[in-house]
Amino acid sequence: MPLVQAFVFAAIGGVFGVGVTVAGRVLTGREAWSLEPVVTVGYIFALLGWLLGIGVWDQWAREWLGLPVEHRQHRGWARYFAFTTDHKVVGVQYLVTFVALFLLAGLLAMLIRIELMAPGMTFMGLGTYNQVMSLHGIVMVAVAVATIIGGLGNYTVPLLIGAEDVAFPRLNALSYWLVPPVAILLIGTFFTGGLDTGWTAYPPLSDVNAAGQVLFNLAVITFGLSSILGGLNFLVTIATLRAPGMGWGRLPIFVWSIFAASLISLTATQFLAAGLMMILFDRLLGMAFFRASAGGDPLLYQHVFWFYSHPAVYIMILPGFGLALEVLSHFSRKPLFGYRLVPGGFIAIVVLSFVVWAHHLFTSGMSDALHGPFMVTTELISIPTGLVFLSALGTLWLGRLWLTTPMLFGLAFVFNFLIGGLTGIYLADVPTDIHLQDTHFVVAHFHYTIVGGEIFALFAGIYYWFPKMTGRMFSERWGKVHFWWMFLAYHTTFIPMFWAGIHGMNRRVGDYPAELGDVNLFISVAAFVMGGSFVVFTANVVWSWVRGPRAVANPWRAHTLEWQVASPPPIENFPATPVVVGSPYAYGVPGAVHAVLTTAPAHTPAASGGAQAEPAGPALAADSA
Amino acid sequence: MVGRGRKHALWVALLWITLTVAGEAVVLTFDVLPPVAAEEGRVVDAAFRLLTILGMPVFTFVVAVLVYSVLVFRSRGTPEQDGPPLVARPLIAGAWLVATSALSIYVIINPGLTGLAELRTHREPDVVVQVEGSRWQWKVTYPRQQVTSNKELVLPVNKHVRFDVTAVDVVHSFWIPSFRMKIDAVPGRVTTVHVTPTQTGTEAQDFNLRLVCAELCGLGHSLMSLSVRVVEQADFDRWVSSARTATAADGERQQALAGSRS
Amino acid sequence: MPGWTHKTDETVQHMSDFVLPLPKHETAVAVHGAAVHEHAPASSLSRNRVGLWWFILSECFLFLAFISARYYLLGLERPAELNQALGLGLSLLLLVSSLTAYRAELGAQHGDRRRLLRNTATTILLGLVFLMGVGYEWSEALVHFPPSEAFGTVFFSLTGLHAFHVLSGVVLLALVYWNARRGRYDSGSIWGVEASVKYWHFVDVAWVFIYPTLYLVR
């Protein structure tokens, strides 16, 4: 119902925006119709209409205007299609949406691989190839940025820190409801001339190509807004809503990783918006940011873009680190090794990530003087990243490894990301990058870090929390089938890509020299096999969600807070604010307790009344000391 | 407990050393790099090999601990007991930090900064070639020889060549895989790259002797390639003179065209 | 040499900064004693405040991007045709409006509705005058450095971005005015006023960086 209203409002907004633009153009004596301005203004109003329709008006705007508000709570399935403020619902909304987008973009990857099976344009035209490849890239990047944070993060962070909800539940719902327009716009690029610049959208090409570019820019700016607001929400939630006793030194590592990644989302994302806005200004207002003939500079974009997009790869991987370490600790039945070091490593990664961006520009023609410094900073990142590996290996050491499906994915993460990270060094090294830049070596590198790293971690997380979120157990047997199938096919697909890249296989080409035919055929076949593993995954998830056996509250016997309540947790999460008294990972320590859950109502004066008024600051200091 | 930990550590160390030796042996015997046809490319290849050699122990260490743990520490079914609560001793954490930092800094210096320095030392060029990328073709001009071509790039062997690269419309990228050299062609800028071909050859002999566009530039990006031919100096001179007449004729035709239009 | 592990009871000691090995029956003490005043979730007001600061930090990066574009494209170049008097005048106008915004907040804090209304109205007015000034500035700029060349690009995008923020600030203040008229801040919960005023200050501070970037550097 709210969804229908949203579509209607969006249509009204869109029509209004189009009308305003056309009227404005006529009044200023220009031709009435021009696709790009009309689409831009139309979209802005359609977006406003969409948000008002989905629930911002009822639940939010009325309050600002001092009008009476009735907080409608949707129940049952309807919750998932409405502006719902329960973080658990928002988490599921994110997760389902982005897993669906992942499968969609994965199918696009299959199209890419069909075309690359043989040299020559065999299956689609050159233009179509560029569009399919670009769409695969940008949708996957969105998946990589938002699925763990928005999906698993939303669902679990408040539970993990013992809070009732996130700090700003309505903002949270808003972050999610900004996503469907993004998906619609991105798919819409196909119908407005397509997007053919790759996910990086370098001008001047993106200044002069078809109108699909405008839709892309609007979509990504909207997505950026969503991820800024999401990041803000997590920062405030983690900073202010931790349960009593949950000091910074007792936060589960996944929460730490979300905190670190949110720092990047909050700040760097503005640069992405800025870069894309500059392209829009060039296109719509005739500005000259990137037109060399008028005093602009195409390299400006590359600097602005990578100032965001390099840190963005750590938005992707930090939650992956957190998730993998979390899983490794629980399933090794051992405390997280080096718990005190890892958050430090995260923060070091965040700080360093802001000063390495130009390693994407080693062959761009930027000043030679920048090569050395950026090579140095980039390679230094391997040191804090190494701490994650120390922690992972130390956690396994002498443990009691419980090889469940999530654990297998966690272990695979360590192996895969190692390859991704080490091949990053070849790219960070200027002499080798000169050859490897923009080849399939780079493609293999980032599929190793993102797919092998983050996506494997994502699956670890999905399986790990599946019982908590759905109240059902998944099938271990089919989970393991999925794992081994995906793991083996994955390596078979992407290892040869390194070889192809070294041997002259360009990125972003639909056609290539005949000599590279064999390796590409091999990769394609392996990729199709890999695609099959997701059929197993999807079937397992859908079947188990509907028919799986009921899950107990704590099937993994984990210590962290989310497992101490029912599966799925009640709306208010905890019967009373829990009190945290120890580490979340105290496995093997006799009598160790992470937190105490009382059943007393939350607002007994003794337990929380006095404490509520206390500012958070001094307590934090005491805790981390 | 203590004894057992040490025993496991010994086994892992053994596994690590074995894997490392095997890995390095493989790396040193099988070369993944395609034929190289330029002096500067050798710097790139040397850096590549060194990185592989240096990265191997890191790779095998993680793999050794990972594999050993999975094989030896796995529990059959649900574990009844917890593992021992180890903490990261300052000694272990410190050793790890020192080792990774040292390696990282070493890699930065060699092959990073040293390779960079090597690539930056340029001699006076024997040949200058202006390269212009446009959608979707390459045009090469030899200003001293007054030759222009968009059919092929011909270079004399063992001569130091400087390419002045630019683009007229969007960003393209100049890449000759067999030379290992790449630089973007950016509108409004001239970027340079230096190459000294060391072997004669044609694209038919080595498919990576081609000047290929390495930056997505729209529809024809995949097809934007120019074949490269490296020849002896005498052949080069011969080619220059024949190409010069072609260029001149081309120029005249263009002038005539312009004339008839005005 | 110490091994990788400790004996169990030693371990517990070593781990004491790692976990609190509280036996079950002692947890009650934890609930009512030590743990509780250690740390507690913050109230919604302090949450909002923290959120606003994070938001402002985020916005800084947006302005930073455009400001760095200016230096990247033009270095310290600046055309002679800039209307310095107007630029200075606009800057002063904004500074004054920050003062009135501050007084509006004071009014709200003291429950002085009239003072709140008067100062909010003045701030809105100053904001509107500022916007009109920008419009005039643009009409001149269009002649000297149109947006189709480098300085014009930077000038129009920076001032435009900032004007958009001023406009949104004006809208927020108008909401404050509307709500104040209806007595919504009399009860003492004045977060709406505080937030809008802080935002207004931020927009001013942004101008403090933009103004020299466009008008003064050389």
Ligand code: HEA
């Ligand atoms: C999750 C995403 C992710 C992650 C985590 C990384 C991590 C790293 N990346 Fe990657 N990268 C991408 C995603 C990612 N990257 C993407 C998407 C692109 C392409 C964008 C495009 O053009 O479309 C790219 C491109 C890219 C380039 C540009 C290539 C080019 O276009 O020419 C470079 C160059 O420096 C680079 C380097 C690195 C480095 C050094 C790391 C480091 O963080 C890795 C650090 C990890 C390790 C080193 C391993 C573990 C460490 C140890 C075990 C300690 C001991 C090790 C040593 C001392 C070496 N990456």
Ligand code: HEA
């Ligand atoms: C999260 C990030 C992510 C993920 C997961 C993937 C996954 C895959 N990617 Fe992609 N890729 C990128 C991010 C990602 N990629 C990016 C950023 C680029 C750069 C774009 C650019 O240059 O601009 C890129 C580019 C890229 C290229 C280079 C194109 C070029 O340069 O010309 C290739 C080529 O092989 C490729 C292949 C694959 C393959 C085979 C997979 C496989 O792992 C996919 C496997 C998944 C599936 C196959 C899903 C299958 C679904 C089903 C079977 C449906 C089941 C459904 C039901 C049962 C209902 N990708």
Ligand code: CUA
């Ligand atoms: Cu020219 Cu790609």
Ligand SMILES: [Cu+2]
């Ligand atoms: Cu990067």
